Amino acid sequence: AWTKHQVSGFKDKDGFEEEVVRHVETTLARSMFNCDESAAYSACSLAFRDRLILEWNRTQQRQTFADSKRVYYLSLEFLMGRALDNAMLNIGQKDVAKSGLADLGFRIEDIIEQEHDAALGNGGLGRLAACFLDSLASLNYPAWGYGLRYRYGIFKQEIIDGYQVEVPDYWLDFNPWEFPRHDVNVDVQFYGTVHKSTDENGKTHAHWEGGETVKAVAYDVPIPGYATPSTNNLRLWSSKAASGEFDFQKFNSGDYESSVADQQRAETISAVLYPNDNLERGKELRIKQQYFWVAASLYDIVRRFKKTKRAWKEFPEQVAIQLNDTHPTLAIVELQRILIDLEGLEWDEAWNIVVNTFGYTNHTVLPEALEKWSVGLFQHLLPRHLQIIYDINLFFLQQVERAFPNDRDLLSRVSIIEESQTKMVRMAYLAIVGSHKVNGVAELHSDLIRTTIFKDFVLIFGPDKFTNVTNGVTPRRWLHQANPRLSELIASKADGHGFLKDLTLLNKIELFVDDKEFRKEWAEIKYANKVRLAKHIKESAGVTVNPSALFDVQVKRIHEYKRQQMNIFGVIHRYLTLKALSPEERKKYLPRVSIFGGKAAPGYWMAKQIIHLINSVGTVVNNDEDIGDLLKVVFLEDYNVSKAEIIIPASDISEHISTAGTEASGTSNMKFVLNGGLIIGTCDGANIEITREIGENNIFLFGNLAEDVEDLRHNHTYGAHTVDPDLAKVFEAIEKGTFGEPQDFAGMITAVRDHGDFYLVSDDFHSYVETHALVDEAYRNQEEWITKCITSVARMGFFSSDRCINEYAEGIWNIEPLRTEEA
Numbered sequence: 001a002w003t004k005h006q007v008s009g010f011k012d013k014d015g016f017e018e019e020v021v022r023h024v025e026t027t028l029a030r031s032m033f034n035c036d037e038s039a040a041y042s043a044c045s046l047a048f049r050d051r052l053i054l055e056w057n058r059t060q061q062r063q064t065f066a067d068s069k070r071v072y073y074l075s076l077e078f079l080m081g082r083a084l085d086n087a088m089l090n091i092g093q094k095d096v097a098k099s100g101l102a103d104l105g106f107r108i109e110d111i112i113e114q115e116h117d118a119a120l121g122n123g124g125l126g127r128l129a130a131c132f133l134d135s136l137a138s139l140n141y142p143a144w145g146y147g148l149r150y151r152y153g154i155f156k157q158e159i160i161d162g163y164q165v166e167v168p169d170y171w172l173d174f175n176p177w178e179f180p181r182h183d184v185n186v187d188v189q190f191y192g193t194v195h196k197s198t199d200e201n202g203k204t205h206a207h208w209e210g211g212e213t214v215k216a217v218a219y220d221v222p223i224p225g226y227a228t229p230s231t232n233n234l235r236l237w238s239s240k241a242a243s244g245e246f247d248f249q250k251f252n253s254g255d256y257e258s259s260v261a262d263q264q265r266a267e268t269i270s271a272v273l274y275p276n277d278n279l280e281r282g283k284e285l286r287i288k289q290q291y292f293w294v295a296a297s298l299y300d301i302v303r304r305f306k307k308t309k310r311a312w313k314e315f316p317e318q319v320a321i322q323l324n325d326t327h328p329t330l331a332i333v334e335l336q337r338i339l340i341d342l343e344g345l346e347w348d349e350a351w352n353i354v355v356n357t358f359g360y361t362n363h364t365v366l367p368e369a370l371e372k373w374s375v376g377l378f379q380h381l382l383p384r385h386l387q388i389i390y391d392i393n394l395f396f397l398q399q400v401e402r403a404f405p406n407d408r409d410l411l412s413r414v415s416i417i418e419e420s421q422t423k424m425v426r427m428a429y430l431a432i433v434g435s436h437k438v439n440g441v442a443e444l445h446s447d448l449i450r451t452t453i454f455k456d457f458v459l460i461f462g463p464d465k466f467t468n469v470t471n472g473v474t475p476r477r478w479l480h481q482a483n484p485r486l487s488e489l490i491a492s493k494a495d496g497h498g499f500l501k502d503l504t505l506l507n508k509i510e511l512f513v514d515d516k517e518f519r520k521e522w523a524e525i526k527y528a529n530k531v532r533l534a535k536h537i538k539e540s541a542g543v544t545v546n547p548s549a550l551f552d553v554q555v556k557r558i559h560e561y562k563r564q565q566m567n568i569f570g571v572i573h574r575y576l577t578l579k580a581l582s583p584e585e586r587k588k589y590l591p592r593v594s595i596f597g598g599k600a601a602p603g604y605w606m607a608k609q610i611i612h613l614i615n616s617v618g619t620v621v622n623n624d625e626d627i628g629d630l631l632k633v634v635f636l637e638d639y640n641v642s643k644a645e646i647i648i649p650a651s652d653i654s655e656h657i658s659t660a661g662t663e664a665s666g667t668s669n670m671k672f673v674l675n676g677g678l679i680i681g682t683c684d685g686a687n688i689e690i691t692r693e694i695g696e697n698n699i700f701l702f703g704n705l706a707e708d709v710e711d712l713r714h715n716h717t718y719g720a721h722t723v724d725p726d727l728a729k730v731f732e733a734i735e736k737g738t739f740g741e742p743q744d745f746a747g748m749i750t751a752v753r754d755h756g757d758f759y760l761v762s763d764d765f766h767s768y769v770e771t772h773a774l775v776d777e778a779y780r781n782q783e784e785w786i787t788k789c790i791t792s793v794a795r796m797g798f799f800s801s802d803r804c805i806n807e808y809a810e811g812i813w814n815i816e817p818l819r820t821e822e823a
């Protein structure tokens with residue numbers, strides 16, 4: 001029945017083919033006789049893009065006409081992955097394309113694979129933003145994303161001799177999914193000075209004269225909803241020199257080189273995505289990116305509001321702006337500046353509007369990830385904004401002082417300005433003070449921010465300002481697209497594909513948990529997905545793995561808190577155990593493939609050491625004839641969204657083993673379970689809610705709890721700290737040179753043994769190893785294992801990003817979906 005409500009697609013496969021041929025012959029100016037896969041990809045994308053554009057325009061018109069409240073999602077990262085497959089599925093015409101392409105002599109999978117990932121993000125935070133865009137469009141919310149159009153996305157990772165090497169990701173060569181809007185551009189100011197003047201009424205006015213202007217040019221990306229005509233917009237800003245191609249003044253006066261240099265400096269702003277995840281370095285270019293993007297986006301939002309000719313006080317009834325972490329916090333200051341300096345509002349009236357407009361999502365409690373910018377840098381780059389920040393802080397501290405008189409300690413703890421050697425602006429505090437809601441991304445995480453890093457603010461503002469919205473993932477990409485056979489099997493038992501729009505309908509499959517035929521097909525699909533991954537492993541890493549072995553996967557950014565080092569130590573422990581057995585005893589062991597993937601930040605020395613150890617262990621173990629298929633260790637190069645779509649559906653067990661209290665949510669944990677894989681994990685982030693939903697018999701939890709971490713760390717520093725005996729044997733083997741030059745891995749060992757084991761690797765190691773033994777045991781009983789998998793999938797309905805977006809819409813944005821014409 002929903003076919004009526006979707007993007008008007010091609011009439012049939014012939015209609016599709018005609019469009020592809022037309023694009024090959026006209027847009028691409030090629031002949032069908034030399035149409036290779038790359039040209040077929042281009043033409044196919046252009047054909048689908050044409051279908052989207054019409055609905056995209058209609059959606060924008062509908063939203064303008066309805067004149068209802070819009071939400072703007074400000075994120076420096078959108079980890080979109082590929083667009084073509086997603087567009088075909090959301091429009092509901094992948095079948096048409098498949099048979100049309102077959103007629104033209106192509107396999108649809110080969111065509112899909114031609115596309116370069118749009119990798120404008122680091123990891124979980126950026127992928128969450130992409131899932132949110134999919135849900136916002138699928139649920140018909142009037143919503144825009146705003147971000148930066150980086151020329152280089154996250155670097156490509158190559159593994160050379162076991163080491164990570166970074167290669168630039170130039171992805172814009174041919175991108176049919178973006179539309180340059182050269183007519184939509186904004187001049188953004190930097191540096192300069194502030195003058196004050198007094199008018200006839202004695203009121204002072206601030207005027208900021210910028211010292212440098214950079215032009216922001218809009219590039220729009222259509223975001224198709226699933227089974228709906230709604231097609232939303234993602235607007236990405238690209239930086240350009242303000243005076244056009246060249247500064248003709250300089251050009252004419254013979255200063256050609258310096259005019260080129262000016263141009264390049266301007267273009268540098270949107271040149272590259274910062275590749276650190278969870279580490280803030282306070283670089284000037286990074287804050288320039290932030291202000292550039294925030295200023296352009298707010299100008300655009302305000303311009304759109306002004307067209308409605310409403311009074312300013314109605315702004316929060318028309319506009320909700322969500323801050324994805326503190327990266328866009330300057331938007332709070334910029335809106336206040338626009339209202340008081342440019343629009344002439346009084347401070348209090350303006351501030352009221354600002355606070356009611358913004359919501360702030362926190363994504364980490366790691367202190368090294370919390371943004372702080374030096375006051376000096378601000379003074380230089382954004383002098384007027386610094387004044388406004390000081391005023392915001394002054395009024396806020398006065399409010400605190402009135403409510404808590406004579407508590408100087410409290411005042412200095414919550415001040416937006418940190419009075420340290422180098423004075424710093426604490427961006428998270430500014431975001432809290434300037435927003436009406438602050439949310440964490442999983443229950444434990446939201447509790448932690450309320451009781452630790454932001455506890456003073458809970459006291460000041462009351463508990464209602466702080467809330468939880470547990471993350472979710474889009475079932476369109478992470479089930480239907482990544483695992484089409486499983487999606488079909490579920491549809492056959494759940495009355496069709498309705499679960500892709502209401503994921504709680506997955507519960508219908510629990511009725512079939514004992515259905516022989518269903519279970520058989522379930523197992524066959526998992527096996528086929530493993531065969532596909534095995535093929536990829538062979539091609540990319542050169543390792544032959546047995547698809548019948550247990551596939552144990554940890555794919556995510558490499559970070560000490562995520563504890564890939566504990567995983568590889570566990571693998572070494574398994575290897576040593578196997579080696580010590582007789583060939584007869586060894587046969588009783590369950591064959592296992594340990595699969596790793598993930599990027600290290602280029603400057604993160606310890607993370608790079610971890611990658612090197614994983615690869616070195618792989619080289620030794622994979623070539624040990626005593627071991628054979630019993631253990632293989634694979635590091636998959638260049639983990640990204642499109643690789644995740646192959647890896648996740650092939651997992652038997654995946655690792656979500658962060659030190660308790662450090663992983664805010666995790667979202668791949670949800671994707672793995674949704675694809676019929678089980679989890680080994682700590683009581684951290686969303687693992688806790690996953691356990692509550694699927695039942696504790698269906699998950700392998702281990703390790704210390706968040707509430708005990710502080711004491712354990714204290715003991716490491718002041719008590720007797722001995723390394724777990726099994727872990728000590730692992731260290732011994734590394735130090736003997738079993739996996740190559742011991743010096744190469746010394747840092748990983750000293751971190752645990754001599755530097756306080758901050759991430760509790762030793763404390764959790766025993767329970768980790770024991771729990772892996774339970775995994776082996778459980779996997780031997782395939783019947784029970786499959787029951788666990790089916791039951792878990794059936795109970796994953798809660799973790800859809802649709803549920804999550806509905807919670808934001810109701811609890812934070814106060815917006816409603818827009819009815820589409822047919823609805």
Ligand code: 26V
Nearest residue numbers: 124125274276278279363369441663664665666
């Ligand atoms: C990001 C960046 C990007 C580059 C420059 C420096 C810098 C500093 C801090 C951050 C914040 C990263 C926070 C983050 O990625 N959090 C992750 O958010 C996911 C979505 O909510 C969540 O699932 C992960 O657990 C959490 O680590």
